[in-house]
Structures are given as C-alpha cells and as structure tokens.
Amino acid sequence: xxxxxxxxxxxxxxxxxxxxxxxxxxxxxxxxxxxxxxxxxxxxxxxxxxxxxxxxxxxxxxxxxxxxxxxxxxxxxxxxxxxxxxxxxxxxxxxxxxxxxxxxxxxxxxxxxxxxxxxxxxxxxxxxxxxxxxxxx
Numbered sequence: 152x153x154x155x156x157x158x159x160x161x162x163x164x165x166x167x168x169x170x171x172x173x174x175x176x177x178x179x180x181x182x183x184x185x186x187x188x189x190x191x192x193x194x195x196x197x198x199x200x201x202x203x204x205x206x207x208x209x210x211x212x213x214x215x216x217x218x219x220x221x222x223x224x225x226x227x228x229x230x231x232x233x234x235x236x237x238x239x240x241x242x243x244x245x246x247x248x249x250x251x252x253x254x255x256x257x258x259x260x261x262x263x264x265x266x267x268x269x270x271x272x273x274x275x276x277x278x279x280x281x282x283x284x285x286x287x288x
Contacts, residue, residue: 203276203285212279214286218263225259225275233259233277240270 207213215226232252239245275286
C-alpha cells in the first residue's frame with residue numbers, strides 16, 4: 152500500500168466521522184434551554200417589558216429581596232398580585248413558577264431549602280393599584 156492509498160483511506164475515515172457527527176447533531180431532539188420557544192412573541196413585547204421595569208423604578212415600588220438562614224423573602228410596598236419565575240441556567244427542569252397575591256403582610260416567604268444552592272435568576276411580574284410592574288435580577 153503506497154502513500155496515496157493511505158491518504159485516501161484517512162480522508163474517507165475523516166469524512167465518515169464528520170457525517171456521523173452531523174447526523175447525530177441533527178437527529179438529537181433536546182430542547183435548548185438557552186433559546187426561548189416563544190422568542191418572536193417576546194421580541195414583540197420587549198418595549199412593554201422595558202416600560203414595566205421603568206415604571207417600577209419611577210414609582211419606587213421595587214421589591215426587596217433578602218435571604219435569611221431558612222427563607223427567601225420578597226417584600227413589596229403594598230399588597231400585590233404577583234407571578235414569580237425562578238430560572239436555573241444550568242438545568243431548565245429546576246425552573247419554578249409561583250403565582251398568587253399578598254395579603255396584609257406584603258412579604259412572600261419561600262423556604263430556602265426548596266431552591267438548590269447556586270445561581271438563579273428571578274423574574275417578578277406584579278400588579279399594584281391596577282398598574283403592571285416587572286423586576287428581574
């Protein structure tokens with residue numbers, strides 16, 4: 152076997168390897184947690200979200216988030232209707248969503264052991280006195 156034959160065999164093996172990887176990549180059906188399935192709709196609502204964030208700053212109704220030894224506490228200036236979304240970048244299956252209303256004690260208390268340690272992002276959409284607000288951290 153001369154060098155030309157070895158070269159063709161090596162190139163053929165490399166091409167087969169690349170075709171196999173390409174096929175596996177296309178056939179894989181995992182959801183990518185970095186891409187939102189409703190990205191087009193979110194793009195359309197981007198200005199509305201920015202306005203809600205700015206309203207929270209302008210009206211000085213940003214929630215106060217604190218972590219005590221056993222609870223994550225989210226405090227509001229007055230009773231609100233809220234929607235909390237906790238997102239874990241490393242594992243989308245750990246994401247949590249909570250909805251409800253606060254009563255006289257305007258604090259939401261979440262047990263700290265219900266959330267795994269590590270980085271989380273929180274998105275709080277809330278309505279106060281008929282006006283919608285948004286907070287992200």
